[in-house]
Amino acid sequence: MDVAEAVATRRSIRAFRDTPVDLETIRRVLDQARMAPSGCNFQPWRATVLTGEPLKALQAKMLASAPQDPIEYSFSEPNASPTHLARLQNLGACMYGAMQVDRADKEGRDDFSRQNIVSFGAPVLLLCHFERFMGSPQWSDVGMWLQTIMLLLRGEGLDSCPQEWMSLYARLIKAEIGVPEEEQLLFCGIAIGHRDPDAPVNNFERPRVPLGEQVRFAGWE
Ligand SMILES: Cc1cc2nc3c(=O)[nH]c(=O)nc-3n(C[C@H](O)[C@H](O)[C@H](O)COP(=O)(O)O)c2cc1C
Numbered sequence: 001m002d003v004a005e006a007v008a009t010r011r012s013i014r015a016f017r018d019t020p021v022d023l024e025t026i027r028r029v030l031d032q033a034r035m036a037p038s039g040c041n042f043q044p045w046r047a048t049v050l051t052g053e054p055l056k057a058l059q060a061k062m063l064a065s066a067p068q069d070p071i072e073y074s075f076s077e078p079n080a081s082p083t084h085l086a087r088l089q090n091l092g093a094c095m096y097g098a099m100q101v102d103r104a105d106k107e108g109r110d111d112f113s114r115q116n117i118v119s120f121g122a123p124v125l126l127l128c129h130f131e132r133f134m135g136s137p138q139w140s141d142v143g144m145w146l147q148t149i150m151l152l153l154r155g156e157g158l159d160s161c162p163q164e165w166m167s168l169y170a171r172l173i174k175a176e177i178g179v180p181e182e183e184q185l186l187f188c189g190i191a192i193g194h195r196d197p198d199a200p201v202n203n204f205e206r207p208r209v210p211l212g213e214q215v216r217f218a219g220w221e
Helices: 003-009 023-033 052-063 082-098 106-121 136-155 164-177
Strands: 046-051 124-131 159-163 184-195
Touching (some): 046 052, 124 136, 136 159, 136 184
């Protein structure tokens, strides 16, 4: 698979098969992803990867708990911008539309959101955490590393879903995986596994802003 195909076929998968993923494959991907770029070559990313019993134990604890208060960090600031709120709402319309969950069915939507806790059935969960002193340039570096991982996973025939949702349970997760709360922030999870190709939630068209609204070009005739 070439890079363009990996980019084109990656999508956030929200219905996984329970087929296991072997450690060797995960290690190969993470080893290759070490070559992701980072400002000053800080390589600020860190992660803990779970499968099997440790993953089930963590999920059972999350299922028995409420999201934490105060939150780990806010990922909702752009909701205050009508442009960005509309993009979020459009995503919801496409995704829940594909699943035939009505806009008015708040309970149905909330139930599906809670599927984040079990990572939509993925057999592997990567938990991304890093030192609290990292600033926004380093958060951006971490994003490049995560995308590198997700594209390499495509090369292995695997699928993924990044999950900010995990930050809602950051303290519980860090206690469970032995990451010091005062030292590190839990950014997100990445659910990893094989997609269910027939699930409607894996097949809706993802809306994107036209290139002309995102990028300006200069200097060409
Ligand atoms: C950092 C990050 C966190 C995300 N967190 C979640 C999440 O918690 N739950 C979820 O279902 N999708 C999550 N997503 C997936 C986005 O909704 C998705 O990337 C976006 O709608 C574009 O769709 P696509 O990934 O299928 O191209 C996250 C994506 C990123 C990059």
